[in-house]
Amino acid sequence: MHADTSDADQVRVMTIEAFADTIVPGEKRWPEDRAVAGAAAGGGAVAAGALELLEHPASGYAAVLEPLAGALNAHASRYAQEQGHALDPSVPPFVALEHADRTRLLQELLAVDHPEKEMWVGLALFSNMAFDSAAHLGTHAALAAGHPGLLTIGYHRPDADGLWRFPEYSYGRPLAPLHPHTTSTGSPA
Amino acid sequence: MNSTESTDVLVIGSGFGGAIPAYHLAAGGARVVVLERGPWLSGDEFDQDFELGSSYTRIFDFVVGDGMSVLGGNCVGGGSVVYFATMPRAPRFVFERRGGIGRRMWPASINRDTLDPWYDRVTEALPVTRYGWDQVPYAGGLFAAACAHAGRTANPVPSAVDLDRCTNCNWMMAGCRYDAKRSLLLNYLPAALAHGAEIRPLHEVQHLSRTDDGGYRVHYRIVDDEDYRVLHDEGVIEAKIVIVAAGAGATPVILRRSEPDLGPMPPAVGRYFSGNGERLNTAVFDEDRVRSVLGLSRPGGQAYAANQIGRGPTVASWDRLDPDLPEFERYSLEQLYFPPGLGTILAQVPDATGPTWFGAEKKELMRRWQSWLTIFTMSEDDNxxxxxxxxxxxxxxxxxxxxxxxxxxxxxxxxxxxxxxxxADADVRDILERDGLARVMPWTNDVVGAYTVHPLASCRIGDDPETSALDDRHELRRHPGVFVTDGSAVPGALTVNPALTIAALAERAIPGIVRAAQERGVPVTYHGGLPEGSTVSARPPALRG
Known part of the structure; x- marks a missing residue:
C-alpha cells in the first residue's frame, strides 16, 4: 500500500514538474533528471518552486494536482499513439515525451477552443507565477536565496530595511511636446 | 432573540462609489454603515512582498470570466488602495458617444461642462496634481521620447500621488506603505468616520430584500480574514436608503441575486459591461538604440533598463483622442507598469517559432524584463x-x-x-518599433480573455430605461431608494483612466441621494463640504492608538 501511495506521489510530482518545465523551461537539476527536460539555460519554473506553489494550500490547486496529472498523462499517451511514439514505461507518459512534444501537446490543451483549457491555464498561471514572483516565498528571502526567476528577470534588491526606493528615477527633462488641447488641469480637453 | 440592526443609509463597498456618499451622508447627519467585503489594511500593513497572504494578494481580486478577466479592489478603500492613481478627466467627445445602441448613451443632463465642477471637487479633495517632466520616471520618459521621435505628443498625466513621499518603488498594487498614494484612506473615509460613519470590513453583501415600509434589508456574510473561500456568520441590517457600490464586477451580481426578493431588475442590470476598451502591449527595448536614437541615458550609464522603477503610468499620448475620428477609433496610449505575477505571462514573444506566451523563447524574453515597457490602450469598446x-x-x-x-x-x-x-496595436508598433527601438507584441487574449483593470457600465445611468439600469440621479429603476454610484454606473468606456470620472459622478449624485433620504424621513442635509485630508491612512477604530 505504501509503495502505491509513493508511486502515485511520484507520478504527480514528476508530471506536474514536467508541465511547469514546459511553461518556463530550465536546466536539469541533476544529470538523469527526467521531469525537467533541460530545454533552457538556468533554473526554470521547477527550480523556482512551481510544485511548492501549486501544493501551497492558498493556491487552491493542491487537491486537484493528482487528477490533473492523471488527465495530462492520458493526453500524453493518446498524443504519443497519434504520433507513433513509443513511450518509456519507467516514467509517467507526459514525462516520457520529448520537450518539443510536451510543448506541442500543451499548445493543444491551452488552445482557446479546447474544452479543458481553463484547468490547464490555471496550472500555467501558477507555474509562471512561481518563476516571476516566487509567490510561495517571502520576496526578500527569495531574493536572498538567489531565486532563479527573480534573478532571471533582474528584479532589484531592496534597501537594507527591506523596502524598495529609487531616489534616481527620472531623465529630468522634457521629452515630448504636450498635446495642444491640454486643459489647465492637465487633462485632455 | 435577535433584534434586527438598522441604519439610515447602508453603503455596500468602500471604494470611490461608497466612500464619497458615506462621507457626505454622515457629514449631513445621517446614520451610515459601510459594509466592505475585503480587509482593512493601512500604512505599514501594506507589504512589499509577492508572497501569497501578503497585502499583494489580499487587497484585490482577479476574476476570470469567459472572454474577459477583471482586476478589482477588495479592501477598505477599494480600487483607490490598489490602483495607480492616474486621474485624467474624460475628453469631451466621450459624453457624446452613441455606441452600439446608436443613440447618445449618457443622460442628457451630463456632459463635460456639467461634470467639470464635480471633477474640480474630487481634484481638490484627494488631491490630484499635475507634475513636471523632472518628476516623470524613466519608463514614462522613454515613452514620451519615443512619441516625440514619431512626431507625436505626450503628456505627464495628473495623478493623486504625493511626490514628496513617493519612492518610485512601483509597489502600488500592494497598497502604499508610504501613504504617498492619496487613497480614500487619507480623505473621504477618515472624514466619514469622523462624522460617525461605521465601516465594517470582511462583510460581504449577498442580496437585498424589502421591508414592509419601503426600506431594504441588506443580507451579508462574514468573510474569513485569511481564507476568503470560507464564509462565517450571516447578518442583516435594515436601511432606508441603500447605496450599492461594490464595483462593476459585483454590483450587478448582488442586484441579480436579489431578484427573488425584490422582483425583477431593470433589463440593463448585468448588461452593457465595458472593459474600458483596455488592451496591453509589451515592448522590449534595445538599450543601445534607446541611447543612440533617443539620446537617453541614466546616471551610471544605462540607457533605460528601468521597468521596475516608477509609480505605474505617468505619461500618456492623447493624439488619437481626436473628436473628429470615427467612434471606436479613438483611444489613449499610456505607459504602464505591470508587476510580476499577474501580467508577464500574457506578454508575447515577437517572431516566435513556437508558443508565443510560454516556453523557451518566452523565457528569453523574460531575461530582458527590465527593458520592457508596457503600453496600455484605453479605447471605446461596445459594452x-x-x-x-x-x-x-x-x-x-x-x-x-x-x-x-x-x-x-x-x-x-x-x-x-x-x-x-x-x-491601437498598429499605432503602438509604429511609435515604438521605429529605427529599431523596440519589438512590440500585444498581450494575448487567448489565455484569460481580454483583461481590464477598469470594469465599467454593468448597471449604468442613462435616459432610456431599456439600456440603462439607473436614471440620471443614479437611482435604480423600479427599486426606489436603491442607488448605484460606482464604476458600474458609468455608461461606457472613457478612453482614459476612469477613477476621477467615477468619483465625480458619485459627487454629482449626492444632492439627489440626500433629497431621497429626506423624503424617507432621514434627518440629513447636503452641506457640500469636502474632507480635510490626512497624511496618515485611516485604521480600524479598535486599532487606533
Missing amino acids: EGVFGPPPATGNAERISQQMLGRGPLRYVPTADTRRGWAA
Missing part, C-alpha cells in the same frame, strides 16, 4: 459584456484562498471593439 446567473455567494467562485476566482461575466468583443484594438 458587450453580459453577466450570467450569480454564483452561490460573492461575485465569483473563489479558486485560491485570496485573489483568484471564476466569475459569470461573458465578453465577446464586437468587430468595432476589435477594430479599435487593432488600430
